[in-house]
Amino acid sequence: MLRHILLPVLFSLACAGLAGLGLWQLSRAEAKRDRYETFQARREAPAIDVDAIDRSSPAELYHWRNVKLDGHYRDVHLLLDNRVRGNRAGYEVLTPFVTAGGLTVLVNRGWIPLPGSRTDIPNVTVANDPFSVRGYAGPPPVVGIDLGAGGAAPEWLAPQIIRVQRIDFDSLPALLDGVPWPAIVYLAGGAPGALDAEWPLPGDGSARHTAYAVQWFTMAAVLAAIGLWNWHRSRRSHV
DSSP: OOHHHHHHHHHHHHHHHHHHHHHHHHHHHHHHHHHHHHHHHHSSSEEEEEEGSTTTTTTTGGGTTHHHEEEOOOOEEEEEEEETTTTTEEEEEEEEEEETTSSSSEEEEEEOOOOOOSSSSOOOOOOOOOOEEEEEEEEEEOOOOOOHHHHHHHEETTEEEEEESSSOTTTHHHHHTTOSSSSSEEOTTTSTTTOOOOOOOOOOOOEEEEEHHHHHHHHHHHHHHHHHHHHHHHHHHHO
């Protein structure tokens, strides 16, 4: 008797759990769609002058916004290590830019291939004439492996060229001799100082979670069918 009560309860709990996982994946898909809509709206908005930004507001509010900077580059350059494009190892070059309003902004000028060996120093100089440049604001580049504080120690290849493993805003003031705006400006291709500035942009990403939801719901349906079949067979055997 206990078996006839316990098995339906276990099947019901398992089906509810699988359906709950499906609903959770659907909620994640909805969150991804909402985030992508926000991204698109910001990308389509008119460019904003960085000097007009409220510096007391979180920089994240301006992520993916097109921005304009008037000012000049400084002669110090960060080489973000282990950046691969087209199966070639290289660096992303980030150079501080001082705006007309006195704000220091770290500009990602793009990618360069590794110049022969890691001991070779690439030529990443850029004129410090007054420029007007455009790009979009965003978070620091994502790195594949976080080696911790020891593995991420900066390396001075030259007095003005520093190789780094990640962009850490907490350590940037010591490297740049000043506090930068806590966002990266990804330079538009063709802008003064631009290198290989082809930037992959985020996608929607919701389809994967929808597919997972379908899998969980399918498993719940199959398990429910098995449970009903067993229940029906059990009832027939007791008739």
